[in-house]
Amino acid sequence: MNQDTLQEYSCLLQNFLINEGMYPQWAIFLNVVVNCIIVWIVVYFLDIIFRKLIIETFKALSNKTVSTFDDYLVKSNFPRYIAHVLPLGIVHNLIPIIFIESPLITNLLLVITKVLTVILLIYIFRSILRTTRNYLQGTERFRDKPMESYVQVMMIFAWGFGIFYIIHMLTGFSLISLTTLGAASAVILLIFKDTILGFVASIQIAVNDIVRIGDWITFSKFGADGHVTEINLATVRVQNWDNTYTTIPTYSLISDSFQNWRGMQESDGRRIKRSIYIKQSSIKFLSSEDIERFKKIQLIKPYLEHREKEVSKFNSQNEADKELLINGRNQTNLGVFRHYADAYLNENPIINKDLFLMVRHLAPTDKGIPIEIFCFSKDKRWVTYENVQADIFDHLLAAIPYFDLEIFELPTGKDINRL
Template sequence: MNEKLITTVIEFFKELFISNGMNNNLASILGVLLNCIIFIFAVTLLDIITRKFIVQGFKVFSNRSKNTYDDYLVKSNFPRYIAHYVPLTLSWYFIPFLFEDFPLIESALLKVVDIYLVVLSVLVIRSILRTTKNYLDKDQDYADKPLQSYLQVLMIFAWGIAIFFIANILTGFSAKSLTTLGAASAIILLIFKDTILGFVASIQVTVNDIVRIGDWITFSKYGADGHVTEINLATVRVQNFDNTFTTIPTYSLTADSFQNWRGMQESKGRRIKRSIYIKQNSVRFLSSEDIERLKNIQLIKPYIEHREKDVAKYNRQVEADKSLLINGKNQTNLGVFRKYADAFLHENPAINKDLFLMVRHLAPTDKGIPVEVFCFSYDKNWENYEHIQADIFDHLLAAVSYFDLEIFETPSGKDFKELVSLKD
């Protein structure tokens, strides 16, 4: 554009006022004011037209395009931000002509334009980053990755660079000096301590695959027990099973101990580990009559018959005096019950027999003898898993009485009352 022509147009009002006898300074001020009003109106109108043209054009293009990336660009206001560059460039070009007689105002306005240019550039970068994140969120390969953390880190860098540029625009400050950089770094470290910790933790979490979005974690320190719904630069959001949300600092995932159930979810079964407490004085040797009665239980009939032959053979070899059951080898009601529980689990179609399966006695306690069931269910869904576990122990608790065993139960107040009434 011809600079001489621009100067002539801008000087039109000033010359007009002077030709009508107005003071030169006052004519300059009024001329600038009128030119500013006209320029602001023109720039605003240009901004509206450009914005509508670019936004609508971009929408038409995205609707015709098969790629969804441009759709996310429209949603993140990328075309709107780009449209602002046209009037901004025009302002940057015309301000020196408008305020040629007022260098201080010209300098201040150019700094404002430069600052707005820096901020607008950051907004464009943010729009692109958000678009990329939203686009990758739909990809299964990135669904469990903490993309939000990466977005926040990049935005921190972008705003950090923008702040340095703005400081340079306002004060002429230069970050070339090592001393200046050291002081600035110390301030940044102090202000963004948690952010930096979160950034480092996010990298460790991703590289070491500690936590993914969708993982079920238990973090007792923070009262979290549920699925990870979001991983940010500073926090990890967990939706608990009561539908409440717990926020955990990201760096805590690397600094503290927590439980991640992903291994169970990816394995071939979910562990069942629970005990039944048997009253100790109900454990006894089995008589021949007891053995014949227990042979009616189909699951353990082959075991009892096989075990009976082994016991009889051993007792004959050692010439055991069987007038007392304690002599020689004998079967016990607890041992047979343990074998029954083992056979019951092997017959249960909900239990994975390819994984570890065991029924064992633990050390006697003041609450009885623990008979522990250790196995894995095929179904890992929490609700179904609890149903499977409940069905197993419902059956075993009901089966205990068939072996003349008793479940230990701490006496209640009612039991003591009944005891006192019997004595009376």
């Protein structure tokens, strides 16, 4: 059916009313109203039919294919947007026929349909971007990459070009004018300053692999301590351990300092570093009776026997007067306890012996002498790690009295009353 035939059918009511003696302007008006109602009904039902047909076709194809890309297309409403293309094209072609007597209205409606077409194309482009994002995030390579940032940047450019093109259609203003582009660039830089900074930061984060989705980060400045759940242009979303959420400006991950625990999670162990404070007045030289008593502790018996031979040999060579323990070389209960703690850690199957392990004596403080435990737990899970750490120090604290040592504690009310 050609355009002349359509125009003839569209004017049937108008010609009939004029032949019946109605005023021509009223006949044209009623003819336009009736044609609009008919076209609206036809387009409405066509839109429903095409939408159901295309959506069902996509669903059927997605169920038969192995790839998940078409599944994400359905979820992002891509078939629904595509279904609107044909009805919109029909309306665009029928407008000059229906409003043939009103060129001004025809031009206005044609511009409106073009604007709607541009917006529809942007939505189709957005659905494709979202599908691509969801598909790539389902792969191992891009799972922890900030894909949302790139989608947002592409959408900003899409809406920018779409708005400029709509302005061009409405005003006829040239888009290739250098002055226009310069002014537009200045406005864009002013309005989207934070977005541009966020985009640059997102690229740096991805290229330098600073943060990934799923990383545990600590950002004291913003009170964030938890896992990264989302990285977009404006913010990085962190779910804290108390299940609250903290949003951090994306650019802050580049400009400020924060702690990323990924290195610990990817390593072979999680560090344990904690001190026990020994009361200084409880430290003493060991007598022969003390050494014999300590030899009953199985972990340090070989060490005590070997050390006792070395000390005795040195003292005899140097004719040390052992009536006083201070003369010559001697063992102390604190030194023996340090070796006991080291032996205990080396015997503990939960401690990773391939990583650094040390029990060291730190400088004395007003709270006692710190004996620091430095080692790595094989299990890096937080709850298990805390249990491992607690078990180690529970044992060492309970073992200290066996070495005639005391833990330093600030005096309590009971201590003062006892005095």
